[in-house]
Amino acid sequence: DQQVKQNSPSLSVQEGRISILNCDYTNSMFDYFLWYKKYPAEGPTFLISISSIKDKNEDGRFTVFLNKSAKHLSLHIVPSQPGDSAVYFCAASTANFGNEKLTFGTGTRLTIIP
Amino acid sequence: DAMVIQNPRYQVTQFGKPVTLSCSQTLNHNVMYWYQQKSSQAPKLLFHYYDKDFNNEADTPDNFQSRRPNTSFCFLDIRSPGLGDAAMYLCATSRVTSGGIHEQYFGPGTRLTVT
Numbered sequence: 001d002q003q004v005k006q007n008s009p010s011l012s013v014q015e016g017r018i019s020i021l022n023c024d025y026t027n028s029m030f031d032y033f034l035w036y037k038k039y040p041a042e043g044p045t046f047l048i049s050i051s052s053i054k055d056k057n058e059d060g061r062f063t064v065f066l067n068k069s070a071k072h073l074s075l076h077i078v079p080s081q082p083g084d085s086a087v088y089f090c091a092a093s094t095a096n097f098g099n100e101k102l103t104f105g106t107g108t109r110l111t112i113i114p
Numbered sequence: 115d116a117m118v119i120q121n122p123r124y125q126v127t128q129f130g131k132p133v134t135l136s137c138s139q140t141l142n143h144n145v146m147y148w149y150q151q152k153s154s155q156a157p158k159l160l161f162h163y164y165d166k167d168f169n170n171e172a173d174t175p176d177n178f179q180s181r182r183p184n185t186s187f188c189f190l191d192i193r194s195p196g197l198g199d200a201a202m203y204l205c206a207t208s209r210v211t212s213g214g215i216h217e218q219y220f221g222p223g224t225r226l227t228v229t
C-alpha cells in the first residue's frame with residue numbers, strides 16, 4: 001500500500017519557467033511533509049518541509065503548498081534552473097510515536113531544458 | 115563539514131557471500147537508518163536505531179542484519195546476498211528538532227552488485 005504517491009515519474013520544464021511537482025498521500029495521520037532532492041550517485045538531500053498546521057512554506061525559489069482536505073502537496077520551483085535537474089522525493093511523517101520514520105514517494109525526475 | 119559517510123561507494127559480491135556495508139556520521143545524531151532503494155522505487159526502510167534501540171521493519175528479510183557499536187557507526191550485514199538484493203543502500207541519520215520532527219540526512223549510498 002503506497003501511502004505517499006508521486007504519480008508523475010518525470011517532468012520536463014523550460015529554464016526560467018515554473019516547475020510544479022505533485023504528491024498525494026492517503027494516511028490522514030501524516031502531519032509533516034518533506035521534499036528531498038537527489039542527484040545521480042548521491043544520497044537524497046533535504047530541500048524544504050511543511051507542517052500540517054500550515055498551507056504554505058517558502059524558501060527562496062522553492063515553495064511547498066499543502067492542501068490537507070485533498071491530501072495533496074506540491075513543490076513549486078521558480079524560476080527553474082538547469083541545476084534543479086534531479087529526482088525529487090516527497091516524504092511524510094507523523095509527529096507522534098514513530099515520528100522518526102519517513103514514508104517516501106517513488107520520486108519525480110525533473111529535467112530543466114536550457 | 116559534518117556529514118554522513120558510506121563505505122564503500124560501490125561493492126560487488128558473489129551470490130551467497132556475506133557482505134558488510136558501513137556508515138559513519140559526524141553529526142552526533144541519535145537515530146541512524148538503513149534504506150534499500152531499487153531503480154525507480156521509493157527508498158525502503160530496512161531498520162533503524164533510536165539510540166541503542168534497534169527497530170526492525172516487519173518485512174525486512176532475516177538475511178539483513180545491523181550493528182551499531184557506537185553513536186558514530188552503523189553497519190549493514192547481508193548474510194547471504196541473492197540477486198534480488200542488488201540495490202543502492204542508503205544510510206541516514208536524524209535527531210529530533212525543536213518542532214518534534216526528524217529531518218533525515220543521507221549519505222551518498224553504496225551500490226551493491228551481486229554476481
